[in-house]
Amino acid sequence: MAPPKILGNTALDGFDVLVIGSGAGGAPIADLFTRHGKKVLVIEAGANHFDNLDQKDRLVARYANDEVGMSSRGLIHTQSYVEPRTFRKNASAGERTFVGDVNGLPKTLGGGTVHADLKMPRFMRDDFHLGTLLKDDPLAAGAAFADWPVDYDRLEPFYAYVEKALGIQGARGSDPFASPMSTEYPMPPGAKMYVAERIEGGAKKLGYTVFPYPAAVNSRTYDGRPACVDCGFCSGFGCPSNAKGSTAVTMLRRALLTGRCQIHTETKVVKLLVNDAKTRIDGVECLGPDGKPVRFTASQYVLAASPIEDARIALLSGVSNANDMIGRCLTFHYQTIAIGIFEERVHGHRGKAVSHGFSDFRGKPRDPNKPLGGIVEISGGSGPVEEASFYARILKQLSPRFDGMRFKRLMQQSPGRDRITALVMQAEDAPQTKNRVDLDPAVKDLDGVPAARITFENHPFELRASEVYGPKLLALLGASGAKYGFIAPADEIATSAHVMGTLRMGVDPKTSVCNPDGRFHAVENLWASDGALFPTSSGFNPTHTIVALACHVAGSMLFPGSPERAIAP
């Protein structure tokens, strides 16, 4: 039997809040609103792949160690032919240069937290003040760096709440660059991967400090969910055992079990219904699972569908945009990926995708020798189907004729899976007002709704970080005993799943879309609660900060001026 499309208390009405999106930004709203006795309606465009998420017992994730279903056929991916996005580097490139998948995030109940391996470092204290710290920095010329209207100390208790709510493993104090934490992680680190052991050996020689990567993955039985057994199908896969603390099996589930939450899946928001004065939202117009129109109403509305979709929905709806800031300052992370191949098998495909990392390349504001890179993930290999694609691409580059025998030998000898590591450095993307989301003038989805168009070009700021740290990553591979090392060529169209900006928060409506609490400046009952609010991208995986900030938004909605009351024990 297929999992239900509507979850929770189906008798509810008169909702206090309607949340668009059920991932890292939406689930915390549902969690905290229901915790405080409010009624919540969640609208999710993707499908539900859980049994009994809204029941106390017998929770089952219908996700498997299935590369064909998840990776090749994209079970929870947006199918980009029928729901395309378009891309161009800049306005002078024409209306678009590409139609298809542009920074697509998973579309499913639980959003991107289902497929991610949920690496959850916090941002650093300085990350919230780059407008000030990079003022007059010549490398940042032309960029739109801004201070966050909330800082690390304001968010710290929310970070701590999320660490317990999702169940994050880690070792406080192990990252020498991390900002202070008021509490311990609720679980110690899990198994260290052999490939991380090898890289740590090189890092010690070069003076870098490798630490266990904080991750929302159980290393103990926690919150009724089992410990991770390191199946290796983590990044890009739903967790079969629910050891991974996606927002679906943690916050959404808690919200559902209160009896005050209802979730509609396979339901796509077409537009917000804005009043004539453009000061309020009166409802949302959707297409239900059968494609037929359906409307929902609530007292307050929250956009949490990820930054590109948030901006698209706001623009489709005609939300007040007097300063033309909706969709602007889109950022990703400019990732520099150093591939190392060892002579021996280092079996990085066993275990979580990443068990360790280091922060030595985060850099320092205004230090030309230490540009703002980011945390480095020590990654392992993939599964054999993805490995095969890797070899096929290489072989096609080397010869127009497919060399089947060599392909077979590569699969057997496995340099690209069993002997590989990837050192993935995140890096601060300089926000630029010209990098934006708007509506494509002609391309539409299968329902005739205009597609999001992404205009994006990298700034020398992040390219410089890659130039500086790329050779250092290669040197680390050499020091760790790798035989071959190279920097993976950057994709012309960013493929990072770290998507931020578009509804940036700030004090000044001329340079921001939402106020410091996350509410649209010009709309009294519309809020945003995901990475869209980020004024800057930092150099760390954004999910932890997305969830913590969403909790802060929920707190601001529930207890204006005292958001911390929402997470009080």
Add this chain to the structure above:
Amino acid sequence: MSARDSRPLAASVDGVSRRTVLRMLGAAAAARGVVACDGSDDAAPRSPGFFTEAERAAVGAFANVILPPEPGKPGGAELGAVAFIERLLTAFDVTPPAIYADGPYSGRFPLPDGRGGASGAFPPNDLARYRAIDRVTERWWRIALYGSKVAGAVNDGIVPEVVGLRDLFKNGIAKAVAGAKAPLASMPYDALRDEFDALDPELREAFIELVPQAAFGVPEYGGNPGGAGWSMVHVDGDVMPIGNALFDERTNAYYERSDAPIVRANPGADPDPMDQGTRDILAAVVAFTDGKVF
């Protein structure tokens, strides 16, 4: 994490492996037997077959271009590429369509015992049935398989027409069979490779993409019989629910599988060391990317 060589875990894990092999052989037999029903919730009778016997032989021959057969090392045909491709092309002959296997477990590996070992119990094979898909996903797969002219184009005039995989294979294979100087399946490798190179480029790409999926994906899609593809490339496969780390709930301790460690180096000799051909390719990649050989 501790190594458990001092405990009788090695025997336990080896025991798991033996049962796993038996299970996988069983799964392969089941996979062959369920072509008629696929174990799906509401399986309709399958069509008699998308390809003719001659076309099926040709698809198998071309699959062997991607993964050539050798003594003791199966090729693409033996690894189930024909069944895999045919099942995909006829996915909508059953309900739910044969596109996404369900989950979470295949039953090839056992449940953990909670004490850092494997229990004797195996979960049922959830992957043997397909899962229902939403209307957006269905629309895409109908376009992918039947083409945008039949299933309805989106953004016609802006993006190119999608030629359905069914037409791509049916027409391309029929043309190859008709034009071949000899039966494709009996051709020597070099001659077969020439025939492969003469295929429509899109069809060649489809083979390059689908044959490895068949060979190394979970067997429930019709390929990788008995996990033979995984064995050939030294992959355990879908290891859940036992996983690679063994967890003792009583002591909160993790233990390594001695045959497949996480923290330590693999035991024993490398089953397939890199040869000069692989090194040459890696050297070429390094040269192309301005990397380094250390």
